[in-house]
Amino acid sequence: MKRLIAALMIFALPASALDLSAMTEDERAAFGAAVRSYLMENPQVLVEAIGELEARQVAEAARSDQELASTHAEGLFQDGASWIGGNPEGGTQMAMFIDYRCGVCRQFNAEVLDAVEEDGDIRLVMKEFPILGPESEMASRFAVAVLQASGDEAYLAAHNALMEMRGQVSDESLRQIAERIGVDADDIMNRMQTESVTAVLRANRELADAMAIQGTPTFVIGDQMLRGMPRDGLGPTIAAVRADG
Template sequence: MTRPLLPALAAVAAFALPANALDLESMTDAERQAFRAEIRAYLLENPEVIMEAVAVLEQRETAAQAESDGEMIQDHAEAIFNDGYSWVGGNPEGDVTLVEFMDYRCGYCRRAAPDVDDLVEFDGNIRFVIKEFPILGEQSMLSSRFAIATLQLEGDEAYKAAHDALITFAGDIDETSLTRIGETLGLDTDAILARMDSPEVTEVIAENHQLAKSLGISGTPSFVMGDQMLRGYVPREGMEEIVAEIRSDS
C-alpha cells in the first residue's frame, strides 16, 4: 500500500524554506535519521521526481551557458565577425553571419563541410567566416598554414579552392602532398610553401587560438551564429532552424 505522501512532501519541501525555518543542526540523531528516511522513501516511491529535478537542472544549466556565451560573443564581437584576416564567403552583405572554427584533420569538420556549403549556397543571405583553428597535430598545422598562406598571397577564390581540397584530402599532409594540391589548383606553390612559416601566418593562428580560448572553445567544429555558440557538429537542418530563429528575433 502506498504511504501517505504528505509527510514526505513536507520533508522535501523543507529544503526550499528559509534556513531558519528548519534548523538541521538542532535535530537529534534520531530526528535526522527519520528525516532522511522519509525523503528516501518518498523518492523510491516517486522516482520520476528525480528525473524532473534533473530536467530542471539541465534547463537551468543550458540557460546559464547560453547567457554566458552571449556575453562572451558580445565582448569579442569584432574579433569574431570582422577580424580583417579570415576568409569571408557566402554573401558578404548577408543578414546572418556564420563563423566556423575548424581543423582540416577533424572528422566532424569534414562531415560538416558539405552541410555548411549547402546551407550558405541555398540560403543566399548568409555571410560565412572560416577561422583556421589547428588543434589535432602537425598535419593540422601544416594544412592551416598552407591555407592561410594561400589566402594571403592569392586571395579568396584560391583560398576556398585550397580549403575544399584540404578538407577532403584522404592522405597524409606533408610538403609533397601540399605541393601536389597546389599544382593541381594552379597555385604558386613555391611562394605559398615559403610563406607558411612566416610571422604573418603564425600571427593569424595565434590570434585564432587566443580568441578560441577567450570563448571557451576547445574542440572542432565550433560555430558562432548571432549570439549563439554551437560546440560540435550540427546538421544542416539544425543550422537552418537557428538561422530562422535569428531572423525572427531581429
C-alpha cells in the same frame, strides 16, 4: 503525509529556509529517512528534479556563451585576416572554427557552404583552429598562406581540397594541391612559416581560449554559439537563431 511534507521541503524551500543545523541528531535522522523513503516510493520526483537541474544548466551555459560571443564579436567577425564567404554584406554573421583533420568538419563541409550560399544573407567567417596535431597545423598554415598570397577564390579551392583530402598532409601533398588550384607552390610553402601566417593562427587560438572553445566545428551565429554540428542541420538552426533574435 509526513514523507510528502519532507520531500516538498527539499524541493520547494530555499536552502536558507531549511536549517538542518537547528535540528537535533534524531530529527535530522528522521528527516533524512523520510526523504529517502519518499524518493524510493516516488522516483519520478527525482527524475523531474534532475531534469530541471539539467535544463537550468543548459540555459546558464547558453547565457554564458551568448555573453562570450557578444564580448568577442570584433575578433570573431572583423579581424581583417580571415576568409569571408557567402554574402560579404549579409545581415547574419557566422564564424566557424575548423580543423582540416576534423572528421565532422570534413563530413559537413559541403553542407555548410551550400547552406550559406542558398541562404544568401550570411556573412561566413572561417577560423582555422588546428588542434589535432602537426598535420592540422600544416593544413591550416597552407590555407592561410594561400589566402594571403592568392586571395579569396584560391583560398576556397584550397579549403575544399584540404577538406576532401584522404591521405596524409605533407609537403608533397600540399604542393600537389597548390599545383591543382593554380597557385605558386614554392611561394605558398615558403609563406607557411612566416609571422603573418603564424599571427593569424595565434589570434584564432587566443580567441578560442577566451571563448572556452575546445573542439571543432564550433559555430558562432550572431551572438549564439553552437559547439558541434547542429543535429537539425545548419539551415534550420540559422532560422531558429534569427527567430530568437
